[in-house]
Amino acid sequence: MHMAAQHPTAAVLLCEVVMEILSWVPAKPVTRLKLVCKSWNSIISHPHFVKLHLHRSPKNAIVLSTLTPPFPNKEEKQSLVLSSVESFIQNPSSTVxxxxxxxxxxxxxxxxxxxxxxxxxxRILYHPNKDICDIWFRLLNPLGGFISENSPCLRVSMHTASGFGYDESSDSYKVVTVSRDSSGTVTAQVYSFGGSSWKRANSFPAFPFSVEDNGHFIGGTLNWLGLRNPHGAHYDWAAVTLDMLMIVSFDLKSDTHKQILLPKGIDEIPDKEPTLGVWGNSLYLLHNYKNTHFIAWQMKEFGDENSWTQLLKISFHHLGVERLLPEFIFENGNIFILRGRHCFELVFYDRRDNSVKRINILANNSYFIAFDYVESLVQPC
Incomplete structure (x- = not known):
């Protein structure tokens, strides 16, 4: 007797069970499971599975952008390094x-x-003896090896910051540039990956403190902390007043911006430039206070200015530093990484047990930037 053909309903149920199981497998091994059979390849490649897997992927990873200075007989190199938060905290130098x-x-x-x-x-190409540069953007999925096509070239001022995020309403990934010319005029432009051109947004009311200050993505928006109506290409922090500071939130769905008010508890200008941070669904504002304390504010409900809460205030004495620069936030806003007295010293503060860990990283690891990261199978058009 011939074996009866599998019932269509049973086949669908089997497919759903396989999808459910595979959706919990980490991204790197699940890509190799495409080779098991055609049906598994079809399941893993399906957009629904990609989104399900992304939703279930662990959120405790980071990607480090590192720059290794040149040494005798060696070239300067730049890399992306994927790491768990735990590994990086335990040994930053080895991780990098x-x-x-x-x-x-x-x-x-x-x-x-x-x-x-x-x-x-x-990718940035600077024009010699000019205050302009050409810039292209591309997307990488470091785990899957995916590389997108370049965006159209954009000619901008050297004083240009950028940010990257996801617009769920159109299922598209967008990059936004914020440029400031020599007269102080600030311009924002938007590109949706897969599109053919850049779109100019409405006038932008502030400029980030530094071109290295990437827009912080949260709730479908990119957020920068900057100066209102900057005059010229440079500023003197000693001359900055509290009313000049503002958080600008750019909505990727509508390509419009709005202002987010600073915490009401900030009643004087910090002695050094504050920084923004994001972890999970919360926005953070980090700053020094009277050059004696480090303060962190958390906006518990993004968009609700009344939800600003002072998360911690800790003395430099407890941290064992004389000065510091806020850097990154990890582990759901529990671990703060600060730059200490010199650029080779990292200070890890864990507010759960009030512990402090200081690490001197080697000179060849002195420059890196950390980004919140999640493993995924995403490969947009």
Whole structure:
């Protein structure tokens, strides 16, 4: 007797069971499981599975953009390094040095952000003796090896910051540039990957403190902390007043911006430039206070200015530093990484047990930028 053909309903149920099981497998091994059979390849490649897998992927990873200075008989190199938060905290130097999960970048590249397992990279070509540059953006999925086509070339001022995020309403990934010319005029432009051109947004009311300040993605928006109506290309922080500070939130769905008010508890200008941070669904504002304390504010409900809460205030004495610069936030806003007295010293503060860990990283690891990262199978058009 011939075996009866499998009932269509049973086949569908089997497919759903396989999808459910595979959706919990980490991204790297699940890509290899495509080779098991055609049906598994079809399941893993399906957009529904990609989104389900992304939703279930662990959120405790980071991607580091590192720059290794030149040494005798060696060239300067730039890389992307994937790491768990735990590994990085335990040994930052070894993590940055590790060859595993390292991906080379061109020296003219700059990472603009990370979202849903994709890393947005800008290639920048500066014009000699001019205050302008040409810039292209592309997307990488370091785990899957995916590389998108370049965006159209954009000619902008050298004073240009950028940010990268996801617009769920159109299922599209967008990059935004914020440029300031010599007269102080600020212009924002938007590109949706897969499109053919850049779109100019409405006038922008502030400019980030530094071109290295990437827009912080949260709730479908990119957020920058900057100066209102800057005059010219440079500013003197000693002359900045509290009413000049503002958070600008750019909505990727509508391509419009709005202002987010600073916490009401900030009643004087910090002695150094504050920084923004994002972890999970919360926005953070980090700053020094009277050059004696480090303060962190958390907006518990993004968009609700009344939800600003002072998360911590800790003395430099407890941290064992004389000065510091806020850097990154990890582990759901529990671990703060600060730059200490010199650029080779990292200070880890864990507010759960009030512990402090200081690490001197080697000179060849002195420069890196960390981004929140999640493993994914995402490969947009």
């Amino acid at each position: 040095d590790a060859q595993e999960n390292r991906h080379s970048l061109h020296l003219q590249d700059r990472v603009s952000g990370s979202c849903n397992g994709l890393v947005c990279v800008a």
